[in-house]
Amino acid sequence: MVLSRVSTSSSCSAAVLKPLATALSLRRSISTDTTPLTIETSVPFTSHQCEPPSRSVETTPKELLSFFHDMARMRRMEIAADSLYKSKLIRGFCHLYDGQEAVAVGMEAAITKKDCIITAYRDHCTFLGRGGTLLEIFGELMGRQVGCSKGKGGSMHFYKKDANFYGGHGIVGAQIPLGCGLAFAQKYSKDETVTFAMYGDGAANQGQLFEALNIAALWDLPAILVCENNHYGMGTAEWRAAKSPAYYKRGDYAPGLKVDGMDALAVKQACKFAKEHALKNGPIILEMDTYRYHGHSMSDPGSTYRTRDEISGVRQERDPVERVRKLILTHDLATEKELKDIEKEVRKEVDDAIAQAKESPMPEPSELFTNVYSKGMGVESFGADRKEVRATLP
Amino acid sequence: MGEEVGEYQGAYKITKGLLEKYGPERVLDTPITEAGFAGIGVGAAYWGLRPVVEFMTFNFSMQAIDHIINSAAKSSYMSAGQISVPVVFRGANGAAAGVGAQHSQCYAAWYGSCPGLKVLTPYSSEDARGLLKAAIRDPDPVVFLENELLYGESFPVSAEALDSSFCLPIGKAKIEREGKDVTITAFSKLVGHALKAADILAKEGISAEVINLRSIRPLDRATINASVRKTSRLVTVEEVFPQHGVGAEICASVVEESFDYLDAPVERIAGADVPMPYAANLERMAVPQVEDIVRAAKRTCFRSR
Numbered sequence: 001m002v003l004s005r006v007s008t009s010s011s012c013s014a015a016v017l018k019p020l021a022t023a024l025s026l027r028r029s030i031s032t033d034t035t036p037l038t039i040e041t042s043v044p045f046t047s048h049q050c051e052p053p054s055r056s057v058e059t060t061p062k063e064l065l066s067f068f069h070d071m072a073r074m075r076r077m078e079i080a081a082d083s084l085y086k087s088k089l090i091r092g093f094c095h096l097y098d099g100q101e102a103v104a105v106g107m108e109a110a111i112t113k114k115d116c117i118i119t120a121y122r123d124h125c126t127f128l129g130r131g132g133t134l135l136e137i138f139g140e141l142m143g144r145q146v147g148c149s150k151g152k153g154g155s156m157h158f159y160k161k162d163a164n165f166y167g168g169h170g171i172v173g174a175q176i177p178l179g180c181g182l183a184f185a186q187k188y189s190k191d192e193t194v195t196f197a198m199y200g201d202g203a204a205n206q207g208q209l210f211e212a213l214n215i216a217a218l219w220d221l222p223a224i225l226v227c228e229n230n231h232y233g234m235g236t237a238e239w240r241a242a243k244s245p246a247y248y249k250r251g252d253y254a255p256g257l258k259v260d261g262m263d264a265l266a267v268k269q270a271c272k273f274a275k276e277h278a279l280k281n282g283p284i285i286l287e288m289d290t291y292r293y294h295g296h297s298m299s300d301p302g303s304t305y306r307t308r309d310e311i312s313g314v315r316q317e318r319d320p321v322e323r324v325r326k327l328i329l330t331h332d333l334a335t336e337k338e339l340k341d342i343e344k345e346v347r348k349e350v351d352d353a354i355a356q357a358k359e360s361p362m363p364e365p366s367e368l369f370t371n372v373y374s375k376g377m378g379v380e381s382f383g384a385d386r387k388e389v390r391a392t393l394p
Numbered sequence: 395m396g397e398e399v400g401e402y403q404g405a406y407k408i409t410k411g412l413l414e415k416y417g418p419e420r421v422l423d424t425p426i427t428e429a430g431f432a433g434i435g436v437g438a439a440y441w442g443l444r445p446v447v448e449f450m451t452f453n454f455s456m457q458a459i460d461h462i463i464n465s466a467a468k469s470s471y472m473s474a475g476q477i478s479v480p481v482v483f484r485g486a487n488g489a490a491a492g493v494g495a496q497h498s499q500c501y502a503a504w505y506g507s508c509p510g511l512k513v514l515t516p517y518s519s520e521d522a523r524g525l526l527k528a529a530i531r532d533p534d535p536v537v538f539l540e541n542e543l544l545y546g547e548s549f550p551v552s553a554e555a556l557d558s559s560f561c562l563p564i565g566k567a568k569i570e571r572e573g574k575d576v577t578i579t580a581f582s583k584l585v586g587h588a589l590k591a592a593d594i595l596a597k598e599g600i601s602a603e604v605i606n607l608r609s610i611r612p613l614d615r616a617t618i619n620a621s622v623r624k625t626s627r628l629v630t631v632e633e634v635f636p637q638h639g640v641g642a643e644i645c646a647s648v649v650e651e652s653f654d655y656l657d658a659p660v661e662r663i664a665g666a667d668v669p670m671p672y673a674a675n676l677e678r679m680a681v682p683q684v685e686d687i688v689r690a691a692k693r694t695c696f697r698s699r
Contacts, residue, residue, distance in 0.1 A: 116441070150474035157472040166440050166477065171464050177430050178465055181437020181445075188419065188443060211430025218425070371471045372509050374478040374533035377565055379612040381509070386650070 033061040043260035050255035053273040057265040061333045071101040074125040085298045095122040096294040102320035104129040106267025116164040118179040119198040121156035130165040134353035146360035173206030180212040183223035194222040202233020220282040224274045227287045234296040235305040248287035261288030262318040395422040396448025432458030439481040449485035466535035467510030487539035495669035500634040505537045506610040512536045513610040515581040519549040524562030567614035573603035576627040581607040591687035626657040627694035636664035661690040
């Protein structure tokens with residue numbers, strides 16, 4: 001039996017029927033198996049001003065496999081981006097998310113594409129989770145026409161409005177009031193949806209967070225503030241930046257939950273809980289205890305402010321992809337080879353997307369002047385030498 | 395949304411009656427947290443609502459300027475058009491009377507320099523009505539710079555302007571008074587000063603054409619240049635600090651486009667290059683007066699006082 005691909009990538013070759021092992025033929029295809037399964041999270045939830053959800057998470061073999069597949073794809077993508085950056089195909093900023101995949105994947109499992117997500121600049125995997133394609137991602141990173149922002153945004157400015165992903169923001173903390181604004185619009189339109197506004201432990205001290213949270217609480221907005229606490233704001237450890245690094249408690253009057261952010265199932269449970277809460281009672285804070293393997297960005301080796309032992313320790317003990325692999329193997333939902341095949345497949349998917357993205361041209365020069373406004377009204381704009389380069393904005 | 399827009403009926407009574415008419419879901423009193431509520435307004439615009447965010451004065455917009463520039467103005471470009479931001483930021487701008495340095499700055503030049511924003515400066519009641527409606531209907535972020543002292547002035551209003559769908563085009567200046575000897579550009583309160591200056595100049599045989607810019611960005615270079623080509627002299631008038639001001643941009647535009655038509659150097663009348671003082675006599679010296687405009691216009695005509 002073939003482990004059919006859960007994703008809808010278009011770059012797959014025709015499925016090849018592999019020789020059946022007897023043991024395999026007795027098991028239903030894991031990719032469609034929706035037998036309910038209950039898994040206990042290894043770490044309990046800690047709560048502030050609310051009752052925490054149960055540690056027992058409902059899932060299915062299909063979901064666990066999709067977690068593995070999606071996280072493997074995210075992991076592979078970020079590592080490939082590292083190489084592209086080093087070969088100077090990606091320029092400027094490149095903030096990688098490897099290590100934090102469980103947050104993106106667990107969140108998507110708890111919500112719909114009608115719920116909104118907004119995040120900061122470490123956005124590649126969040127965009128992928130919202131339904132973005134590898135081609136759009138590598139295209140944008142390399143500044144090509146096929147990129148999700150047509151090459152005009154770059155690593156920090158991915159958006160996917162049709163999936164309610166609102167970016168992609170470079171200014172630390174700005175996305176939090178923006179996210180509360182999305183929640184305002186959802187409530188105003190009686191949409192019965194919520195917004196997840198994601199930020200890091202570095203942004204958690206921003207004044208505008210507290211301003212926005214105050215308004216969200218006063219107006220009962222369905223806003224969920226998600227602190228992805230990877231314990232370092234650039235090079236500054238949380239205890240050096242925050243008098244109180246218990247970010248889930250910092251909402252004071254707003255309830256909060258501390259979650260093992262390396263456990264996709266715990267993340268899913270917390271997000272499900274938060275969505276129900278926010279729709280009835282207004283804002284809630286989720287603190288995801290997570291970790292990034294890379295430095296802050298590609299110009300940061302990530303080792304001047306933390307030890308290599310710490311990094312490898314987390315990789316050994318808490319890696320989100322390994323955790324799901326172990327879960328799948330322990331519950332005999334797939335074989336090691338099947339999982340390795342998925343990883344091989346994902347690697348090829350990523351390589352193919354990069355090759356295709358490399359073929360895409362850079363934007364036309366005329367694109368310098370497009371999208372300055374939604375409605376340019378024929379206004380004039382200028383290049384560096386306005387006697388040489390002028391344009392009329394569409 | 396904004397501070398005191400609801401129950402207080404507006405700090406300057408501009409939103410008077412709106413809470414009663416439209417209810418608390420649509421007219422929202424905010425806490426004194428500009429960064430927070432400006433960001434919330436922009437986020438709501440991302441989703442598709444059409445928020446109007448009031449800054450009690452634009453001096454307080456500096457607390458939220460990152461949201462105006464980085465979250466609002468640049469988003470359409472960075473997203474290659476996926477995200478449009480139909481938000482209006484409005485409020486009192488420029489000098490009032492006796493309110494001191496922190497409450498008197500004019501922000502036309504700063505916001506006017508930013509691609510992705512539209513910046514409007516109404517003068518008359520018709521301007522205010524037509525431009526605000528156009529601003530709200532516009533899919534892009536608009537900075538709408540009103541003036542506290544103009545709130546108290548009355549203007550004649552045509553029947554057409556009273557129509558509920560009366561809109562003025564964004565990016566078009568208005569020739570308030572035709573003339574043939576010198577062009578005077580102005581915006582907001584100083585349009586009134588420019589018109590008074592034109593009356594005085596007329597008595598001395600100088601026919602001044604007064605242009606009410608209405609729109610700082612997009613700037614109506616076509617109308618300004620056409621006027622200068624007709625008169626061959628230009629005086630720019632503004633309340634903004636002089637360095638890197640609106641007048642500097644207009645002067646550059648005219649030198650680039652209409653150099654051969656100029657018969658005299660361009661003159662700039664602007665706010666004094668100092669923080670706004672409190673004492674009444676010093677304050678008077680810090681803001682353009684009618685006689686300043688008259689004197690500058692005469693200089694372009696090579697007439698001494």
